[in-house]
Amino acid sequence: MxxxxxxxxxxxxxxxxxxxxxxxxxxxxxxxxxxxxxxxxxxxxxxxxxxxxxxxxxxxxxxxxxxxxxxxxxxxxxxxxxxxxxxxxxxxxxxxxxxxxxxxxxxxxxxxxxxxxxxxxxxxxxxxxEERKKVVQEKVKNTTALKTKLDELNQKFMDIAISSDAQKRGYGLEKLLNELFTLFDLDPKASFKIIGEQIDGAFTFKDDDFLLEARWVKQPINASDLYSFAGKINGKRKNTLGLFVSMDGFSTECLQTTSSDLRCLILMDGMDLNAILTERISLDDLLYRKRRHASETGNIYLNVNKILVS
Structure with a gap:
């Protein structure tokens, strides 16, 4: 020393x-x-x-x-x-x-x-x-590594976006989300099947288990898709929730619903993912704010821009 x-x-x-x-x-x-x-x-x-x-x-x-x-x-x-x-x-x-x-x-x-x-x-x-200096240096190192990885994922995101193959876009989105959740230590699991059900993925966030549904279909998701996904969550253990990701957003009915049948869900769209990949908000913060908003208001959608200006 x-x-x-x-x-x-x-x-x-x-x-x-x-x-x-x-x-x-x-x-x-x-x-x-x-x-x-x-x-x-x-x-x-x-x-x-x-x-x-x-x-x-x-x-x-x-x-x-x-x-x-x-x-x-x-x-x-x-x-x-x-x-x-x-x-x-x-x-x-x-x-x-x-x-x-x-x-x-x-x-x-x-x-x-x-x-x-x-x-x-x-x-x-x-x-x-010296110890404080090491902490700062480690933080800078981790921040730099995170930025580098987010830049890589953002480039992958743009490459997926230009594909005209819907199936290829969907598969690419699932893979990208898996990498993103891994980056933020959310213990993701790739797509899997349960008798009669296809699950796009799963992850854990602050003691809650989430099932994942990811779509990139060049049109807003309808409420019927949300009810179908919510049905997959029924029967799972009590603190299981669902994250529905639609790159092209959701119909007006989806955004305005306060149905108790859908309160196990939170919604994420392309604007949300873009905000994460461009480092305007972390995935942790986004999920926390959306989950809290859904719990407090019953509204399962929260626009990321409202979070960023609050």
Missing amino acids: NVSSKTISPAAINALKDALTHIYWTKDDLKRFVYNTITNKAIVNTIDWVTPKKYEIASNLIDRMCSRQDIYRNDLFALFEQAVNFNDFSHLKRWDDPDVKIQRAKDAVEALRKQAKGYFEVVEEKKKT
Whole structure:
């Protein structure tokens, strides 16, 4: 982890030396602690761990690291962090006068915490800043990927639109919708058959299961088609709804109906799909607003332009 360029105060350095001297009683234990904490371990073997007293060893180590912070700055931070958070002194109970040794160690660590407080506040803020930056970068990355995929789907949409083959348009629309629902994590399922019924697809949105009917027939859909689709939903579990997609819209009767037989449906047309593919509204938001409108008013159609200006 890269740490802040803030200068480490001499008082904090001295407090670190003192803490390292007291948190372990033997030189070997201190050596293992340092070795397991830092990344650039070669420096451990450049220190005399036998002849000098423990404080001199800690002082020699920290002074060398401070003199080459271009190499050891992150290791210094690691030692600061481990020493500041040191709270298990039970190993000192093995030696004479354990209570005295433990108290000295606790006092040394507490003194280090006070001296290093400002330094760690700066480091923590830098860490939070880096984390926020990563979140923003990930969001930008995801947004860019979403835009790229929507652009691809929009091109497919235009290619389908110029086809004069109604069956080909219908199949292309089903495939496009499946890709769109996948993009928005709606767990789509391709067309399938249930005894006597053809279902164009299915997906899940906010705990509701939806069956899908998709048409591209160059003329508005009549109310009879809606009743037929609603009949397929009857008998399914209670929170099953239906999304009827008609690229060329719906008859006036369909748009104005508040029949209770059709309240399991919401309607989507070519303007809706265009608004999604051109990033004027997300599929999630569109479905949510249409479903809520149907629940509140009984009207199963809501023009996307009314959503965009509200």
